[in-house]
Amino acid sequence: MMNVYSFEPPERFVAGTVGPPGDRTFYLQARGGGRLVSVALEKVQVSLLADKLDELLDEVHARFGLDLPGVPPADNGPLDTPVDEEFRVGTLGLAWDSDTTTVVIEAVEAGEQETEGEQGAEPGPGLDRLRVRISPVATRGFIDRARRVVAAGRPPCPLCGQPLDPSGHLCPRHNGYHRQT
Numbered sequence: 001m002m003n004v005y006s007f008e009p010p011e012r013f014v015a016g017t018v019g020p021p022g023d024r025t026f027y028l029q030a031r032g033g034g035r036l037v038s039v040a041l042e043k044v045q046v047s048l049l050a051d052k053l054d055e056l057l058d059e060v061h062a063r064f065g066l067d068l069p070g071v072p073p074a075d076n077g078p079l080d081t082p083v084d085e086e087f088r089v090g091t092l093g094l095a096w097d098s099d100t101t102t103v104v105i106e107a108v109e110a111g112e113q114e115t116e117g118e119q120g121a122e123p124g125p126g127l128d129r130l131r132v133r134i135s136p137v138a139t140r141g142f143i144d145r146a147r148r149v150v151a152a153g154r155p156p157c158p159l160c161g162q163p164l165d166p167s168g169h170l171c172p173r174h175n176g177y178h179r180q181t
Helices: 043-064 112-116 136-151
Strands: 004-007 012-018 025-032 035-041 085-097 102-109 129-134
Touching: 004 025, 004 035, 012 043, 012 136, 025 043, 025 129, 035 102, 043 085, 043 102, 043 136, 085 129, 102 136, 129 136
Parallel strands: 004 129, 035 085
Antiparallel strands: 012 025, 025 035, 085 102, 102 129
């Protein structure tokens, strides 16, 4: 049975993490109407979502001439608790609704399609979904926070760019020798 968790608009919609750098789990979390929904996803999905939302707002400005706001006050709060994963995200979609001047974000559960490697197929009809509709101001706030969350991980190695652990790492630029931080 498919669940659609719809927030139009949510009281809060953020990206966040649980766990220490190097062992973090990333989440999208929506709260509203007495409900709290958290869905897990990969760090790269959070980063790409922020980038694509930024591109979408730029396109809306160019195409429709809509004045877009700056970044609202930062939401630096932790994820709301309890953080109970409803599902793991496989596909993200976004759209601009010109009738309501809102951004629609849909996170679809990872299903068999992703494991079978089907490219370009629509997500299956029985997969759970998180759907949020947010204003351009809220979108700017989401983008800003998502980028800060992604950047808050382990620092990159100055030689190879891979994440550094406190104990160092096997750096390919050092021919596999252990590089200390």
